[in-house]
Amino acid sequence: MEEWTFVHVTDIHVGSPDSFRFAPAWNENWKTARSQIIAADPDFLLVGGDVARDGLLHRSELEQIKADLDSLPFPYHVIPGNMDIGNKYTDIAGPRRDDPSLNVTEKGLAQFESIFGPLWWSFDHKNIRFSGLSDIAINSGLPQEARLWRWVEDQNVRPHAARHVWLSHHAPFIDSPDEPNFNIAEPGQYHDWYFGIDEPGRGRLLESFKLTRANIVLSGHIHCRHKQKFDAIEYYKGPSTAFSQWGDRWPEGDDTLGFQRFDVSGSQIRQSFVPLTQFSSSTGYGPGGHPRPST
Secondary structure (H helix, E strand, O other), rough: OOOOEEEEOOOEEEEOOOOOEEHHHHHHHHHHHHHHHHOOOOOOOEEEOOOOOOOOOHHHHHOOOHHHHHHHOEEEOOOOOHHHOEOOOOOOOOOOOHHHHHOOOHHHHHHHHHHHHOOOEEEEHHHHHHHHOHHHOOOOOHHHHHHHOOOOOOOOHHOOOOOEEEEEEEEOOOOOOOOOOOOOOHHHHHHHHHHOOOOOOOHHHHHHHHHHOOOOOEEOOOOEEEEEEOOOOOHHHHHHOOOOOOOOOOOOOOOOOOEEEEEEEOOEEEEEEEEOOOOOOOOOOOOOOOOOOOO
């Protein structure tokens, strides 16, 4: 049987010099990754969110990266990240910033959808089903969350595909599917809270993975590559192409910049990591982190 390839890239964080802050190195790293992905000649590209540096604040950044992705010589399928639509919902401030002011918003979700299309999608390709969703809407109480769960329920009862790959921005969990919710107000737990999905939405999503017979779940946000396996499902936490982060969270974690390649042959899906061939050291300007939306 003919072998074919798909690629997962995430957290590319492409920005604009028209913004109040700009990191040209991240844009240059994306250009490197883009060339390498084209050279891999995949059937399609999965883009796991944080496509823009400040897409929520600057619609033009989302429009510019969409034009860039549209010019690729193969299809792509994208979900939003927190820098595109806002952070996961909380009504409690963390130890370092006013997290409620950074919450995902109905407006942010609608803006992304108006540019890139549906916030969740599913398609079949060569006997594999691929499904992606805007997981940041989970536990938000926004109107889009109700729409999301209706869509998830529809996926649960569809006829199964031979194999199923899911795509989210946040990791469904940090260490284990049954871990408790982390405490945002506890400094030692803040990053674990920030990078994962809380209950009760997490359990509902994990149940859908089982019902839809998922084989692989891809995520981003963490900027560190780490593989886990639970209940016959392989969870691949993906690296960023922009900057490294949280590389010391797991002994076997690797925050080297790059993307993940998946080669499919028969019933086998083989994953490999492709590091960037070069890393930009260009300097930029403006604050890091998460400025308030009013900045």
